Each structure stands twice: as C-alpha cells, then as structure tokens.
Amino acid sequence: MTNKPNKPINLFDVQASQKIIGQENFLNAFQTILNHGGYAQGPETKELDTALANYSGSKYCSTCGSGTDALTLALMAWDVKQGDAVFVSSFTFVASAECAAIVGATPVFVDSKPDTYTMDPADLQRAIDEVKKEGKLTPKVVIPVDIFGSPCEYDEIIKIAHENGMKVLSDAAQSYGSVYHGTRAGNITDMTATSFYPTKPLACYGDGGAVFSNTNEENEMVKSCRVHGMSPEDHYDNVRLGMTGRMNTFQAAVVLQKLKVFDQELKDRYTIAKRYDNELSPYFRKQRILDNCQSAYALYTINCDDRDELMAYLKENGIPCGAYYPRPVHTQTAYAKWNTRKLPVCKILSKTVLSIPMHPYLDSDVQDYIIETMNKFAENKMNKAA
Numbered sequence: 001m002t003n004k005p006n007k008p009i010n011l012f013d014v015q016a017s018q019k020i021i022g023q024e025n026f027l028n029a030f031q032t033i034l035n036h037g038g039y040a041q042g043p044e045t046k047e048l049d050t051a052l053a054n055y056s057g058s059k060y061c062s063t064c065g066s067g068t069d070a071l072t073l074a075l076m077a078w079d080v081k082q083g084d085a086v087f088v089s090s091f092t093f094v095a096s097a098e099c100a101a102i103v104g105a106t107p108v109f110v111d112s113k114p115d116t117y118t119m120d121p122a123d124l125q126r127a128i129d130e131v132k133k134e135g136k137l138t139p140k141v142v143i144p145v146d147i148f149g150s151p152c153e154y155d156e157i158i159k160i161a162h163e164n165g166m167k168v169l170s171d172a173a174q175s176y177g178s179v180y181h182g183t184r185a186g187n188i189t190d191m192t193a194t195s196f197y198p199t200k201p202l203a204c205y206g207d208g209g210a211v212f213s214n215t216n217e218e219n220e221m222v223k224s225c226r227v228h229g230m231s232p233e234d235h236y237d238n239v240r241l242g243m244t245g246r247m248n249t250f251q252a253a254v255v256l257q258k259l260k261v262f263d264q265e266l267k268d269r270y271t272i273a274k275r276y277d278n279e280l281s282p283y284f285r286k287q288r289i290l291d292n293c294q295s296a297y298a299l300y301t302i303n304c305d306d307r308d309e310l311m312a313y314l315k316e317n318g319i320p321c322g323a324y325y326p327r328p329v330h331t332q333t334a335y336a337k338w339n340t341r342k343l344p345v346c347k348i349l350s351k352t353v354l355s356i357p358m359h360p361y362l363d364s365d366v367q368d369y370i371i372e373t374m375n376k377f378a379e380n381k382m383n384k385a386a
C-alpha cells in the first residue's frame with residue numbers, strides 16, 4: 001500500500017497552470033488592460049471571441065458574463081418566453097434549468113441515462129408527447145447538458161428536437177474541449193453555451209462565459225441582449241429586453257493565456273481518466289463515454305451503492321471528493337412547481353454518484369494513492385458480500 005503522498009490533494013486545481021504559463025504573462029496582459037481602459041467587453045474579449053470560434057469551428061462566438069448568462073442570452077436570442085416549454089435534464093447544475101425560468105418559460109425535466117448520466121432521448125420524446133397532448137405549452141428548446149464534460153446523445157436529441165420544430169441549446173459549461181463524432185463542443189447544436197468559472201476545463205479567475213452560434217442573426221441577437229437589448233443602429237433605443245451580460249476584459253485575458261496550455265491539459269485529463277477507468281475496481285461503475293466521443297473530464301464521476309460511506313472513508317483518508325449532484329433540480333425548493341414528471345434514474349444517480357480528484361496537475365503518485373485507497377474500500381465490500 002502506497003502511503004499518503006506528503007502534499008495536498010485537490011479535487012480541482014485552479015492555480016497550478018499559472019506556474020506553467022508564467023505569472024508574468026498574466027501580469028503583462030493585465031497591465032495592457034489597465035493602460036487601454038476598455039474594462040468591460042474590451043479588445044481582449046473580441047480577440048477571445050475569434051479564438052474560441054476558431055477552436056470550436058463555429059462561425060460565431062460572443063463572450064459574456066457567465067455560463068448562466070450564456071444560456072439565458074441564447075434563449076433571449078430565440079425569443080423564448082412565457083408559454084414556451086424548455087426541456088432540460090434535472091441531473092445537472094441548477095443554471096441549466098434556471099435560464100428557462102428566468103425568461104418566463106416552463107422548464108420540463110427529462111430523465112437521464114444510468115450509464116452516461118446524460119439526457120435520455122426516449123424520455124425526451126415522452127416529455128414532448130406529454131406537453132403536446134396537454135396542449136398548454138409550445139415546445140421550443142431542448143437543453144442537453146454535457147454532464148461532467150461528456151457529450152450527450154446529440155444525433156438522437158437533435159433529430160427529436162428538429163422533428164418537433166424545436167432548437168437545441170447545448171449546455172457545454174463543463175465540456176468545452178470535448179469532441180462529439182469529430183466535432184468540438186460549440187459547433188454541435190443550433191447554439192451552445194459555455195462557462196469559464198474557475199473549476200471548468202477552460203477557466204478564468206472569476207466569472208465568464210460564451211455563446212456559440214452559426215448564424216449572423218442569432219449572434220447579433222445575443223450581442224444585443226448582452227447589453228440590455230440595445231439597437232445596433234441607435235444605442236439609446238433598446239428594442240427588446242436584455243441584461244448586463246458583458247464579459248470583464250481581465251477575465252478574457254486570463255482565458256487567452258489559458259488557451260495556450262488547454263490542449264495539453266485536455267490530454268492530461270484524458271490520461272488520468274483512462275487510468276481511473278482501467279485501474280479502479282469494477283465495484284465502482286464508471287461514467288460511460290459515447291463511442292467516437294471525447295469527454296473534457298471537468299469531473300471524474302463514478303457511482304456506487306455505498307456512496308455516502310465511500311465519501312466519508314475517502315475524506316478520512318485525505319482524499320477530497322464531492323457528490324455532484326446530491327439533489328436533482330426538479331426536487332429543489334424554487335423548482336417545486338415544475339416537479340411534474342417522474343425521473344427515477346435521476347433520483348438514483350443523485351444518491352450514488354461521487355466525483356473524485358480530476359485536474360491536469362494531479363501527480364501520478366497521488367493517482368496511485370487514490371486508486372489504491374478506493375480499491376481497498378471496494379475489496380472490503382466485495383469480501384463481505386461473498
């Protein structure tokens with residue numbers, strides 16, 4: 001048994017890449033912004049728009065204040081409003097559904113699959129049929145979430161959505177850098193939202209986000225809604241409702257620096273995930289990544305029946321971990337009135353999932369220790385059961 005390495009073990013590491021990129025590069029970039037004075041949606045944000053559109057292969061990218069803003073701006077751009085149904089996973093971070101409620105639409109929750117943890121296309125079809133049969137809401141948008149960085153079943157979801165006259169907004173807050181059948185996140189669905197919150201795969205040092213689209217019309221709408229629905233012709237005429245959704249220029253400068261090491265970081269996350277996949281006991285059920293796809297591994301999340309016991313055991317052994325997410329969105333207080341469907345898989349996942357340390361700077365001796373410590377737990381459990 002390997003002893004606990006004599007260094008802190010982190011679930012995420014939001015600082016380590018500073019050493020590799022060089023703090024002086026961040027400081028120089030900040031100095032440039034201090035001098036030019038364009039602090040909100042300044043020149044660096046436009047540089048980032050271009051860099052991210054190129055990286056994703058999408059025509060347009062518009063940076064904004066956060067991932068939640070990005071989701072909300074996309075819905076505003078499509079004029080989603082009261083009376084519209086927005087179909088969304090419940091096994092996710094609250095913002096995936098919050099955006100629908102913010103614009104006055106009705107979030108309709110869809111169950112997840114037990115192995116991929118992503119939206120179940122069969123349940124999506126059922127939910128749409130139910131809404132149509134009831135005849136009160138107009139089905140408008142599907143928001144599939146690449147949970148923990150892993151791409152959803154997009155072929156199936158896009159087909160169902162488009163057949164029903166709906167748009168697809170990918171919530172790629174955790175999956176920037178992921179690949180679905182050769183296409184990168186940002187260019188898979190009608191529009192995509194991502195987040196640069198510090199614990200996401202591509203991150204800034206505060207809040208930030210971006211909306212990806214492939215039509216000029218959608219992108220112009222996003223840009224207008226980002227500044228209170230301003231008319232591009234007359235800046236004193238606000239022609240629709242919007243928000244304060246601009247990106248802080250300092251955060252754009254951070255993302256531009258982080259992009260330099262992003263591909264290497266994705267590779268390193270992938271290598272660690274493969275070790276976990278191969279070396280962790282089969283007692284822990286691994287998240288299934290779809291064939292021909294690559295996760296961005298924002299989190300590495302297993303599930304097992306003794307989740308709470310495992311969590312206590314790992315913490316006792318100095319291994320940080322977290323239950324993402326212990327409470328499906330449809331069961332949370334503010335969402336009670338939209339708790340209208342049975343989501344049995346989602347309910348089980350919330351009780352069985354556990355995310356273990358995953359970041360590109362997780363040393364191999366720390367990986368050894370995590371794997372051995374977890375496997376000891378599994379062995380005890382399996383011996384008892386035998």
Ligand SMILES: *Cc1c(COP(=O)(O)O)cnc(C)c1O
Nearest residue numbers: 066067068093095096173195197
């Ligand atoms: C983080 C996250 C968001 C929201 O991003 P913020 O930048 O924190 O607003 C939305 N959806 C998912 C799935 C997320 O993980």
